[in-house]
Amino acid sequence: MLLLVSIACLFYDSAAAVIILLPFLAYYLWVWREQCIKKKKEEFRMQFKESMTAMSSALNIGYSVENSIKEVLKDLKPLYRPESRIICEYTYMVHQLNMNVPSEVVLREFADRVDQEDVENFVTVFVTAKKAGGDSVAIIRNTVKIICDKIDVKREIQTMMAAKQFEFKVMTAVPLGIIGYMRLSFAEFMSALYGNVIGVSVMTVCLLLYAGAYWMGKRIVDIEI
Template identity: 30%
Template sequence: MQNNNLTVYYQCNMTKKDHITVYVLASFLAAAVVYLFYHLIIISVVLGLFLGYFLEKIYAQSTITKRQKKLLLEFRDFLENMSVAANAGDVEYKAILSARNALKQVYDDDADIIIEINNIINQYENGGRKLTDLFMDFANRSQLEDVKSFATIFSVIEGKSNNFGAIINQTYNIIGDKIEITEEIETAITSSKSETYTMLCMPIIIVIFMSALGSGFMDSLFTTTVGHIVATVALALFAASFVIAVKAINIKV
């Protein structure tokens, strides 16, 4: 029998309470930023609630990406242990069992990869399902290209190849190298991400600093029509810069 309670990793697993909490905090932050440019409470609240919706969506997507990255690293460890077992002479199901047992020495029982491999083992033993179908189901729910690649390769060699160990080892080397390169790239751009976020904060810091000078230095920006137009343009440019910067630093390999 198929387990319908398994995680779909390309969907957000935040609770309704989490979504509301993030939305409220994001709206408050957005309203505070808008207020710096307009000094009008009503406009700040309205725009804050509007922008908070999009900020909450961005945060929710980031939780999906973070969990998928974590799952991918765990899957790499599974492949490594499966490769070791296959090289030692274990084939297919026995190699999966050996890899699962090795992973349990590193990960807790509630780790995603442990849950997934346990499900594959249980469905194979008690549900009469093929290993190929189970790995394909895992791949579809993860929406990770490397997991899909492995599932496709496994479907070709299951019960049909005498070179199971060599093929699994080669598959691990290719996928492992790709993941390692991705990690190296992300490490290399970490400093760039920090610099980007710092630059995004600079306009806000400048407005706060200029407002703190007092003596009506910023009154024309907050009280005149021309000032509101300038503030709107500045805020639009700031929002556009934020979107472009976030997309630019999220590199996919």
């Protein structure tokens, strides 16, 4: 709301503009919600990677898939808080296994709850390997390696893009800072842009260009793998 009031003052110098721009507040809150969800998914993706690494180690030393899941929970407990998503999920899966629920069903329900591509890929390969027979443990171990490599690559790209994302945030604030500086330093010069139809039209075009540039910038720095 503070950002909305600031934009209304900088571009229109009118309290009525705050009401007109309220739909943009709803859009901003929606974007903010999506960003929070994305951050939570990224946190879980890294947690899932750690669990896959632990599972691969358990499979390498001869544990079955069922016992590997139980061992993964033991390995994860020192790393994450009890209320973290990965601990809750593995605790529930171990409880299901102790109730003699088949591992295929346990992992399928896990994938349905989480609804992430990496988890879905792992579960699909696991269920297919169990049905097809053969060396299912080796297949699962290879799948775990591929998924972990993919997550590592994405993490490296995000690290490389961190500086660009920071630059984008700075560049986003620069136009607002320039307008604020002009209003404070050259108030009479800027007064022609407020309180008249032509000035409001010019500032509206500038605001639309600013919003378009912000949207394009977000698309550029947001890379999906």
